Amino acid sequence: QQPVQSPQAVILREGEDAVINCSSSKALYSVHWYRQKHGEAPVFLMILLKGGEQKGHEKISASFNEKKQQSSLYLTASQLSYSGTYFCGTDQTGANNLFFGTGTRLTVIP
């Protein structure tokens, strides 16, 4: 049931953009995005609900294709603070018990 993310890792220079993809084999109620820095707990970024309602972070956007069971996270004008591992979390029922993706390690360099 684990969603698959791509790419596995990406290195950006400050100011560059990135797209992280998340693909599930199951029908989804919602998709969450979290960022985890080394040695810290994951932090919520974004949630995309079935039907198109979206809530989340100001400087980061995302899309959710319910039919394809895919979501993408868009990071624009990256900052050093964007470095970390990004996980998508998928909710199949609305019960909020998330299955997290394989993760994407993002490194932003000056």
Place this chain on the structure above:
Amino acid sequence: SAVISQKPSRDICQRGTSLTIQCQVDSQVTMMFWYRQQPGQSLTLIATANQGSEATYESGFVIDKFPISRPNLTFSTLTVSNMSPEDSSIYLCSVGGGSHTGELFFGEGSRLTVL
């Protein structure tokens, strides 16, 4: 937002022993979840801790190995029983109910090393 305290933050245990991890939340929450994160890996859902009833376990996790208690709406424990080195991992408590619908808050995790 919810503030979650986990204890212990880390421990080193001997094979065959058991360890109980505590999760305390600063507000009443309906949903509490336990995750495991092995070094460099993603988070794996162990179970949903239900208040007043047995926990709901995910595939690959059983109650005998990971008994969970949820005596009230602010507290839960996860016990890792009869530990082996394969149980070395970070165990995270998570709660739902943020201002963003469905947002999960995580505790800082309990890093367990089994020798």
